[in-house]
Amino acid sequence: MQMTAPRWKAALDKALAAHSKETVIQLASIDPSTPVPHVRSLIFRSFVSPIDNPSHPLLLATTDIRTPKTAQMIANPNVQVVWWISGAQEQYRIAGRAHIIPARGHTLHKHFMHPVGALGLGANFDWEEKRIEVFKSMSPMMKASWCRPVPGSHLEGGPDEAKKWPVKLEEPKAGDEEGKRLWDMSLSNFALVVIEPQDIDYVELEPIPNRRTRFWRAGNVWNEEALVP
């Protein structure tokens, strides 16, 4: 069994180390009610993988649980991420399964299946703790964004109403009731998006001739094949 990180992950780590600001990824999903694809930009936050098994890195992003993409991915977890790292002239297309992880008490939490080892992290991994840790690491502006009305809904009251939204949200001090109410609201709308990579299409445009490699996972083993770019 291969217990080292897959080669595509090492390449991606290297590209990211050299171009650390290039963390915008695009995530495509399908709305199961129509045969229409959806795609939007997200920020890559980090990889998560079991210390004793780096062969199975999970890609971590975040979202507002009220956005349409969470329902799309719960209904059809097949997604593809495309990550163009301009500075390295490399594109990673990462196909896999998405797991949406809302607050533990959230009504959508029941859809989050975490059977033993399913995400390679064991049954004891505390995703709620991880969710809160990631939430706390977000900027005050991002935290404030999860206190708005439902994203994508009609803007009731127009621009004047939007000016009433909090702009920054810091962890509330003891006795700050309004701050605590906003913090709790924000945290309850905050969800993790975890992508389990299964098939990667890696293109390198800097070398001449260009290179393209497919990696696909079978258990803990990653296979690879050289392709025509």
Next chain:
Amino acid sequence: MQMTAPRWKAALDKALAAHSKETVIQLASIDPSTPVPHVRSLIFRSFVSPIDNPSHPLLLATTDIRTPKTAQMIANPNVQVVWWISGAQEQYRIAGRAHIIPARGHTLHKHFMHPVGALGLGANFDWEEKRIEVFKSMSPMMKASWCRPVPGSHLEGGPDEAKKWPVKLEEPKAGDEEGKRLWDMSLSNFALVVIEPQDIDYVELEPIPNRRTRFWRAGNVWNEEALVP
């Protein structure tokens, strides 16, 4: 009837004028044989629209006709493009229909339906002429890329074989038989991807509060609605 360019197009033109290198877009499509989304980076080439009717701008990109995305979009023309313009802190999500335009004699050309006015350009618009014009505007390196074996196929012969591929391709001079063979091959594999925008989700992250607007097309009229970001 609104015969001016839609407001989202004016905003995009402005962002592009200020950040002219940000022409990488991501195009999502669905493989109809599986419920799986696909997404990849493409280069935006230009807008095309009838001189007498700027209300209907078409988004132009290019591809190798042999890539899987052409078959996907012929089978299901519903696509979404996401365009993150980092310098402007703006995201455009453009949902619409894709038209694949291969060489006139190509076996897939029969799928390209161009009824009178279907793309707003009238029945006399010469797409083959446009295709050749765009082909000629491509860099010699891009032109050489369409002479390779089928993109995404197994790399027969390995890296040594790839070193035999032409690196640059210029228009052949009279009597250059090999140059003409490669030029014709490249041109026959070259196709236009034309996206007909129907629904745009425009997010502006620079203004505080952030702004989000939906635009959707009904005939020559674009409607718009302010949304919660």
